[in-house]
Amino acid sequence: MEINKTKQKRTNARWMTVVFLFIVTAINYGDRATLGIAGKAMSGELGFDAAAMGWVMSSFGIAYVIGQLPGGWLLDRFGSKRVYFFSILFWSIFTLLQGTVHFFIGAWALVMLFTFRFLMGLAEAPSFPGNSRITAAWFPAKERATAVAIFNSAQYFATVIFAPIMGWLTHEYGWQSVFFFMGGLGIFVSAITLFVIRNPKDHPLANQAEVDYIVEGGALVDMDQKKDNGKQEGPKLGYLWQLLTNRMLLGVYLGQYCINCLTFFFITWFPIYLATQRGMNIKEVGFAAAVPAICGFIGGISGGIISDFIMRKTNSLSIARKTPIILGMLFSMTMIMCNYVDSIGLVILFMSMAFFGKGVGALGWAVMADTAPKEMSGLAGGLFNMFGNASSIISPIIIGYIVAWTGRFEWALVFVAGHAFVAAFSYLVLVGPIKRMELKKKD
Template identity: 85%
Template sequence: MSIETQNTIQKQKRTNVRWMMVVFLFIVTAINYGDRATLGIAGKSMSGELGFDAAAMGWVMSSFGIAYVIGQLPGGWLLDRFGSKKIYFLSIFFWSVFTLLQGTVHFFIGAWALIMLFTFRFLMGLAEAPSFPGNSRITAAWFPAKERATAVSIFNSAQYFATVIFAPIMGWLTHEYGWQSVFFFMGGIGIIISFFALYMLHNPKDHPLANEAEVQYITDGGGLVDMDQKKADGKNQGPKIGYLGQLLTNRMLLGVYLGQYCINVLTFFFITWFPIYLATERGIDIKTVGFLAAIPAICGFIGGLTGGVFSDFLMRKTNSLSIARKTPIVLGMLFSMSMVFCNYVDSITMIIVFMGMAFFGKGVGALGWAVMADTAPKQISGLAGGLFNMCGNASSIISPVAIGYIVQATGRFEWALVFVAVHAFIAAFSYLFIVGPIKRMELKG
């Protein structure tokens, strides 16, 4: 780049398209988690009408996770092979179609209703697989390191915002129009939003609204602005699967993967069993559950933003990724263990307070995707993100089933809450004693 060109760029007023990108990721992620939470709200009415017991509902809830985990490595490979734009659009479109189809299972008789619900939920999970690795790739491409945790916390906090916005709506829809309407509503919104991805998603160097000053700012700060650029021959080859061995033998990444697994146990408790806990254990009607479930979600939303801003503040002050990322994660996970106090109170107010505290802590500590954007090798960021999400979302298979059997065996939720809190402690332990220094991994060969 010539000196004249550099001077021209320096004089430009920098655009802020990167923040527009993260707002779009926020909207998509809110819909993503709203779709996942549909069974948590509609589950009681659906299971009552269709005759599903708690164990059956646990398996239906886990069907999403089974497919989601299976699809992570293929999804990450597809992102690296074809780029974020195409795969992200197809992901949103098809997961929304399969969400909508879940509202049709009442047309099937007996066991077929359970089989079809499991199938549609499974296909929804498969279609969602590239979503978070895609978020991570887009964030790594569009944000310098000193803004990355804030960006990740914004789109990641959408999981709480989804409950704040969609839980009351879904509770009202279930009460007024039946559980089927929840799936029709959420699926329809997703199909509409999917087409906006085709307009919004571009590489920073190719985006029509981003000027050279912004691209240079991102590049200087460590953003991977050329991640989806085609090679000289016009082709963009997929990553070598052989690189998986390097990812799986890296201590830092193994600790991050374990931490994400444990953090996601909390996530899937809140979006699956928590509304059912309020309705069955505490005897609250489903319409009220939708509104009460939104209160801890608001706390999680605030915690998510707080954790990201705090992490980037520490990054600017210490210039240490390890301090900046680990501190909020460890403190947040320890604070989230406060949910066990719900076992010792009968007041609904106190239960919501303790769950709000736990959700706030979980939000503060949910910086795994920021860590992944900081550490994933540039050449295989999609594959590395897919493996990260596969390990993390193994909890979406195990924890709903485990909680279902715990509740069925004991008839109550006390040990289920202990089960979730122990995972929060393990997450903190992993970041303190296993992860080690946080830095971008370099591939060998």
Template identity: 85%
Template structure:
């Protein structure tokens, strides 16, 4: 009797799904912390006398630090393992979130400086979060389930605002804007200690039996990743500098990085400019914008889960990572280009319909983290994920500025929508013609 037959005769635990639910919760808190300034910002400006320019700099501080912190965060994950770095990341970003409430005690320029500093440090502390998610997923899930797992935790970005915005709005109204930061900071601190109980290697976890561990390992899961990362010889050296050069020379990963940058252009358009588009181009008031913007977000959530399930279904049927991952990505990106049709309709209903289709397509094709879990070298999953996230989130700094100039020069959003849709086409092109076969990269020692 072979090993696979033995595994099937034992009752297998399914603790890996509890792990992904925990990642969903952490990711929702992550995006909730990012949204605090959006909810409390207007009251803060009134109380502390910020102008729009100062608030703009404060808002940018997170993105700048988040991008800068990706490579150091990934390196720390590879050197010290997921558990310790994930705990420290959540704990410290929550501390810096909480401290933003203390800006209440400062005035004038010092209030701006302190808020910028705390927001910057929060972004830097959050940098290992998504590479950590990818690393944990690579350890806990076989390839045929990995896209669904990634889709579940990644979908938290769509629901974070729905979950936390009403609570934060009520706190601001009842107790003042500073209560928002104290509330979100305390939640994060509490969750960080749960990491110490939840996040371990599959081989070491008391709630995952040997049958589950063997099932994960046979499916390509890196069940002993942290044991390898923390071996004495590796721990002493950390990832070698030439590893980074190998990542940057690998055609497959360069195509994945380019694709993720383009996909995130769509993400940040919906986060930053889409509400403004509805208000200025389509004449909706603030209340109407809130409801209208929620519909595409829900479609994005549905698309994200559907894309993950579809990818894993294709993996089981074809046993090909390239077909399983590329098909939803390319289909989703092409479908997201329906946003261009908004340029040819006057009805707000049709605008919301086309934008909902586009955001569904974006969610359906947002499998970049699944691809990263499939392809990152096992010795440096954290570093590879950090470089991937750095490239993807560079769009959070670049694309909103470019869209702003397009709108300022043209006075309308038509070419801005074309700009965003062109990135969806480029993402599809990258995965079709640059990435090549999807497989785990092997490092040259």
């Protein structure tokens, strides 16, 4: 008797995993955006000027950059699951503690806010390299940009969801409540990480058909398998020089630095811009800031879908990744038009266009998942994020001083838009062909 063998239907545990990354990243960016919403009320009560707030905002970036290489090394040494859990737990605790700085007097309030913000940045350092490692482990190349776009677009979704909530909390219960709410939410989600983040081969909801599919597509499913079995030590730091001297990666690093300048403007100074220069109250700011964020979310998802569509049609990583990045960055320069209009509606329109373009072009983590050496994807991602987030130190300070010196935001917008142009130039001219870097083995 002939037995008909039917092909096993593929499961979709990889998409459940990326949805969880989306949720974690939304909370991540919600925590970063707390000062953007609560900053005006906080600075008014505690007596901080624009320059002081710029330094406080940059404290996160200072720690975040310092923590990238150690965070990447920890991911490669201990795997994504454990490092991801402790990262979320501790950054949430330090977010919550920022709501207590009013108990300190005078300059000590500023010192403690800077300290808690610094520690939050240090704890968040492994988050995006962890996202990149998990995506590289779970997704074939032809789906990777969409997966990265999903979790990366959470930064816009965070504003859509959390900005109105934080604006309402600030208005009704005071600025302290913003930090208590976001910190408590993160602590709760950290516990869920222990159950959701798994190796593809060990995930109870992923069948063999799905594992085979992602392996055939180039997913690095064994990255954490070796760590869990205790068979591999962390990557050798001697290979770091190869990462630092590779032209393709240097172009990607510069591009990410510039893209993150736009990111940190939108999550830190943009709400303050609406409140101070455009005269909106805190509740209006929360809802107004959500409109460009929705456009950024749509742009972010669109960029990933477009990139993977081009990838399927051309089978060229370079064309598929570069096209949305270059066009998106050039389109985001429309924010300069805000300097020439008085209407709040037009300001929101131009910022929405800029945020949409930034979302389309924010594919740096997809490029990193495509290019990082398989032996040290965590460290490579940490280095990438270290360069990218140097702008989180520099740009808030420069914008703070521009606003303090001029009393307005016109030149600050020019400063941010200029970074979008440099990002497009970097991918167009400097990066060259996009491909996975092969390390030169040492004896």
